[in-house]
Amino acid sequence: MNPALHDIVHALEWIQSEIHVFGGNKNKITVMGHSGGAAITDYLSISSYAQKLFHQSVMMSRSGGNVVNIVPDRNQGASRRLANRVGCTSMGLKDEGWDNVETVEGILSCLRNKSALELSAQQPLGEPEGLFFGGPALDYGEYALLPSIYPVLDKQRRNMPVLTGTVSKEWWDSRDTVINALEVDQNKLRYWCNRSIKTRGYNASESTVLMCMNEYNTTSKSIYLWDDISIYVPEIELANSIAAQSDAVYLYQFEYEDFGDAYFAGVGLPQPPKEAFPGHAYELIYLIGQHLGNFTAKDYQIKYLYSQIFVDFINHGTPATKNRKWDRYNPKDKNYFVIDFPDPTLESPGMKNDYHKEAYEFWHKIVPNYAGERHIPLSEEDSKTIINGIKELEDPELQKYESYTTVIPEVNSPYMKNVNWELMFWIAVGLAILLTIALCCIFVFAQRKRRTYETL
Incomplete structure (x- = not known):
């Protein structure tokens, strides 16, 4: 369960034992992540097993902060579909054979002999069916990293900066x-x-x-x-x-x-x-x-x-x-x-x-x-x-838009954020005054010229 998180935890354990060789302090370890990395940092922060291996964290633009919860059967459907499509089993997603340990071990052995390219090519094909490879799963045992759902673990954070x-x-x-x-x-x-x-x-x-x-x-x-x-x-x-x-x-x-x-x-x-x-x-x-x-x-x-x-x-x-x-x-x-x-x-x-x-x-x-x-x-x-x-909301016609849409800015839009509207107002007032003066001058000039003709 959760091999990627266990790899990171293993790296943190290595840092704890070896950082002094590089002049570091094992009691001052910072974990830092951006986007998906920030989500991983968050998972480590709510894990009672992992959180003792570091002392402060940085989370930048964390993604995945909505209803994708930690559940025990995470990635189960996507994994079973993948095994079926690459020829490692003929069982369906809910076949009772998946409960047989020997059968599953045989399927895993088959999957290990498949190339990364063959396996990864199948991943996007299951997504239209709602079969995604998502985040970590709820796990059990002595070395469990995430033994409960997120709302529970979220209340068991370590006090750290x-x-x-x-x-x-x-x-x-x-x-x-x-x-x-x-x-x-x-x-x-x-x-x-x-x-x-x-x-x-x-x-x-x-x-x-x-x-x-x-x-x-x-x-x-x-x-x-x-x-x-x-x-x-x-x-x-x-x-x-x-x-x-x-x-x-x-x-x-x-x-x-x-x-x-x-x-x-x-x-x-x-x-x-x-x-x-x-x-x-x-x-x-x-x-x-x-x-x-x-x-x-x-x-x-x-x-x-x-x-x-x-x-x-x-x-x-x-x-x-x-x-x-x-x-x-x-x-x-x-x-x-x-x-x-x-x-x-x-x-x-x-x-x-x-x-x-x-x-x-x-x-x-x-x-x-x-x-x-x-x-x-x-x-x-x-x-x-x-x-x-x-x-179900994916309407092909509705979703046809360019990577970046050209937008005509409105006054309150972020595009016009740095415009000095007070200055623009007074510039407009100044131009209006100049235009009025110019029109008055033209009118006076025309009147004088008219009087000149009237006296001839």
């Missing part, structure tokens, strides 16, 4: 809802509301879907719909849970947008449009050099300033320094540190309150009033019901 946060634009998967500056595509908005409600584990009744559509029926909000339920709301849930059990949780949001040519998508791949920055993982160019493009002198300064946040946390258990005021997260205030690098000082704005509060209030208070109790799956069959419910 945690640094966690997101970028300000993440996925933008629901960007296809935007038609122009003021208009939202109602069909696509319905799709994303329906999908989001089901992904959160609620009943997608017509009244709930309409209520969601009303909430997100502006371009500045609809573009963030999927980000809200897949990243931002789960991030607050994570921070709240950790804060209830830890003395030191630090939340941030990376908001720097002016990447220029510093980010390189890859050979033959289209560059993201300027308005999409900072998207999911884009900020890693300043931390680990992923998708590294052409750095300017400013980019090198940002690289130092940004990476120093993590260096300080790893060394001291807090990102706060004498020159960087960073308060611990308080669930009541939802306070977080804004990471940005404005000219000329490159000094981040610092602490703010109400991290994605509006989205959190909507999905935590308003939606449950309409949709009722949230369903937490206790088996893969439950998860399959949710997944198939989402897959």
